[in-house]
Amino acid sequence: MNQDSPAMNPIELLSFGLAGQAYAVDIMAVREIRGWVEPTALPGTPDYVCGVINLRGTVLPILNLATRLGLEAHQVSDRSVVIVLTVASRTFGITVDAVSDILTVDPAAIQPPPDGVQEHSKGFVSALCLLDDQMIRLLSPDTLITQDGALAA
Amino acid sequence: MRQPEPMADLRATFFDECDELMEAFQDGLDDLGRGGGTHETVHALFRSVHSIKSGAATFGFDGLTKYAHNLENTLTRLRNDKSLPSLAEISDLLRASDHLAALVTAARQGSDVCDAHDTQSAAPENARKLDIRRGADEQSDAASVHLKPATDLWKQGLSCREVLSDLGAIGQCEVRLDDDAIPTIETYDPEQMMLTWQIDVTCHTSPIEEWIGKQHAALGLAMNTADQVVPPEVKQPERNSATTAAPTPKATIRVELERVDRMINLVGELVINQAMLAQTMEGTDLTGNLAYGSGLDDFLRLTRDLQDSVMQIRAQPVKPLFMRMARICRETAHTVEKPVDLIMEGADTEIDKTVIERLTEPLTHMIRNAVDHGIEPPDQRKAAGKAANGTIKLRALHRSGQVIVELSDDGAGIDRASVQRKAETQGIIGPNARLSDAEIDALLFHPGLSTAKTVSDVSGRGVGMDVVRSAIHALGGRLMVESRPGQGTRFSIALPLTLAVLDSMIIGAQGHTLVLPLSAIRETLHVRPSQVVELPTSSGGSRRLLRYNDRVIPICDLADELGFSPRRSDLDGALALIVTHEDTATSAIIIDEILEQRQVVIKGLQDGFATHPCIAAATILGDGRIALIVDPYELTPATAQGSTQAAVPLAQTG
Structure with a gap:
């Protein structure tokens, strides 16, 4: 990737659906996509931490993305999907309803969210991506674990 | 190569x-x-x-x-x-x-x-x-x-x-x-x-x-x-023995740590695999077959032997660390002009090499602190009727599956009034806060607090015990402090023996599978109602105590403590694990069932993210699921205050 002229390079996003809304993350942060397994509950953690699962011998924390984003009354189910992300050398999973597509997007199509929204969404959504017929919320995954000291050491 | x-x-x-x-x-x-x-x-x-x-x-x-x-x-x-x-x-x-x-x-x-x-x-x-x-x-x-x-x-x-x-x-x-x-x-x-x-x-x-x-x-x-x-590297042993009458060292080889680590990981996987195999066997009707059964037993024994041997490769005596500390002690004593005798015990105690390496820094801080803050100047010591030379004792020992490193001095002890004043002036606590001794001692670990009256070369720049504590926590250990005015202070670091395996008891509590270190459990028993005493607490709830032998120990409902389910009201016939610390029963943990006793491979929780303090680590069970390892000492209310000794007054009522 060319750091000098990011505007010129299209970026790739993994888009997914959650509670009827469309979201996406930078594909560079995605390590793998897994089916749902019942995690082991972790006492003493915030409500959006589902627990931990065994990812080939390592202990992987799973965040309930819907709860984390404040989308109420949306439960994970057997049909949920776990997207494993690595951000700032930390690996964790987020639960989504379904993975949709890999999108190649021109950076020009990505806009910062309007003023005031940022505050409300605690910075989880860093930008909006306008495609033909839909608007995709671009998540900034690092905020998921750093905001409110979520998984901060 | x-x-x-x-x-x-x-x-x-x-x-x-x-x-x-x-x-x-x-x-x-x-x-x-x-x-x-x-x-x-x-x-x-x-x-x-x-x-x-x-x-x-x-x-x-x-x-x-x-x-x-x-x-x-x-x-x-x-x-x-x-x-x-x-x-x-x-x-x-x-x-x-x-x-x-x-x-x-x-x-x-x-x-x-x-x-x-x-x-x-x-x-x-x-x-x-x-x-x-x-x-x-x-x-x-x-x-x-x-x-x-x-x-x-x-x-x-x-x-x-x-x-x-x-x-x-x-x-x-x-x-x-x-x-x-x-x-x-x-x-x-x-x-x-x-x-x-x-x-x-x-x-x-x-x-x-x-x-x-x-x-x-x-x-x-x-x-x-x-x-x-x-x-100790004897490349030509015959030459060596010819030159001198000094004891011939054992033959050793140098191996990259990375290779050893890879091997330890593999053996860890093997142990999990063996457990999985055993579990699969139980599901079939092969268990009646003697040949399979004994074969599996042999496999189990070999895996354990293999694991022990591999772990020993990493274990090293703490002696080099202690030697280094002796040097730091001497240097510091020289700088602050206080004669100090350092007594070392248990230098042969073996700990995982990584742990030893990562102990150096916190222990250095602690030694310096002990010399600079702990030991009084010679004239003051004489006035107090003590020997002019201060004594600092550095001790390592194995205790119930843990390594304890203790650093004690015979100095003045923690000046609690001064600590409190200092914390007040620095705004760490409110004015006129009423704190227990243990709470004041805990302030020592607060970032930015230093008790030395003057900032010396050695310590007192306001970095110290909080750094020490986080370093120890990062190692999965605990730092405890005990102090008696005029008699000295003792810091104890409790560390996991290895960072890899644990003999454990796997238990169930309200549908959750949890792991407890076997070494901490002395006995399991069914609670009789006559053994239980209920005491009201200031917060309006009540605290239950169990009469165990000639003592009274707190009861801890594990599922309640971890927030899995509300506290059960009826303890009749409930299964209790008696947890001991230094041969002293400290608490009774109420659980639902004991599933099995087994060696488990310890997997660290990533970056120590904020979880319940008693969750020490995790492990992977035979079915591939993760179970959490509970540190029973953290469950005991008394130890939560930072002193393992705090349970004693209560215990003596029995």
Whole structure:
């Protein structure tokens, strides 16, 4: 990737659906996509931490993305999907309803969210991506674990 | 094997050897200090320093070579002197060894201290009493060379004549022959070189240094091996035993840590795999088949043996760490001018190498703190009726699957009033807050709090105990403090024995599978209602206690404590695990069922993210699911305050 002229390079996003809304993350942060397994509950953690699962011998924390984003009354189910992300050398999973597509997007199509929204969404959504017929919320995954000291050491 | 930089490898080996030699050197000094040394000990000291010097010269560390050389000369004098070194001399030698160690470290970091002034200024006392440095030799035209060839010099086709004539060419020589080592005629082996020379050359220093360097390049192997008794790496054991009567060290090899770690990981996976296999077998009707059953048992035993052996590779005695701490203690005591005796116990205790490495920094902080803050100045000690010399005790021991490292001093204890005042002025606590002793002690770990009245060189800059505590937590350990006014303070670090395996009891609580260390559990029992006492608490709830033998211990409902389910109201017949700490029952943990007893592989929770304090780690069970490992000591209300002893007053009511 060319750091000098990011505007010129299209970026790739993994888009997914959650509670009827469309979201996406930078594909560079995605390590793998897994089916749902019942995690082991972790006492003493915030409500959006589902627990931990065994990812080939390592202990992987799973965040309930819907709860984390404040989308109420949306439960994970057997049909949920776990997207494993690595951000700032930390690996964790987020639960989504379904993975949709890999999108190649021109950076020009990505806009910062309007003023005031940022505050409300605690910075989880860093930008909006306008495609033909839909608007995709671009998540900034690092905020998921750093905001409110979520998984901060 | 590809060796991109052979010299770098050799150099690394040299520094590893230096560490061992320095350790041997300090051991010897300790022996002498305790009055247990003999002349052989002095010889061993000499050999250690000589080996360091030879190696240093080979790699061109001039500063190190020079200092080691001077120290060697001093030791030669001691060796020739028939009496053992006095206590004052030993303490000088200790300081000299500290300096030598510092030079070794400097050389390792690539900054060989060549400046003779540095070397001199760092050891002024040494110079006065023992003339460890070269002293006048440095400026004038005299140099002293100690020549001790290898015993098998002749077998290697080398001769001393050339060496001596070379020296003669450099300047006027005064040669003294040391024939002490020549045995009696009965045991005399004419093929062995037993002579050493002490040669004082009148010349400029530089050609001598050059010459020594050259000789080492040419004669290097011969000159080095002559005295190498101490390094445990015995490449040629027969040569080693021929040269000396000192105890022959065991054969060792050096292996990259990474390889060992890979092996440990694999064995860990094997253990999980074995458990999975056993679980699968149980699901079939093969369990009745004797051959399968015994085969599986053998497999289990072998896996365990394998795991134990692999873990032992990583385990190392804490001795080098303690030696380093002794040095820091001496240095600090010297800086703050408080005489301090350091007593070390359990230096043979073995801990995982990683743990040892990561303990260095926190322990250094703690030692400095103990000397600077803990021990009072001598006059104050005398006024309090104590010996002028402060005593600091460093102790390591294994206890119930953990390693405990204790650091205690016989100083004034924590000045709790002062700590509280300080915390108030720094705004850490509100004015007139009423705190228990344990709460005040806990303030010591608050970032930014320092109790020393003046900021000294040594400590008191406001970084310290909080850093120590987070370092210990990062290792999966706990730091506890106990203090009695006027009698001293004791810090205990409880660390997991290894970072890898645990003998455990796997239990169920409200549908959740949890793991408890087996070592913590003394007994399991069914609770009878008559054993339970209920006490109201100030917060409006109630606290339940269990009568166990002649004591009363708190009851902890595990599922409730972890937030899995509300507290059960009826304890009749409930299953309780009696948790003991130092043979003292501290709590009864209520669970639903015991599933099995088994060894589990400890998997750390990533980056220690904020979870319940009693969740120590996790493991992967036979079915591939994760189970959490519970630290039962953290469950006990008393230990949550930071002192393991706090449970005692309650317990004594029984």
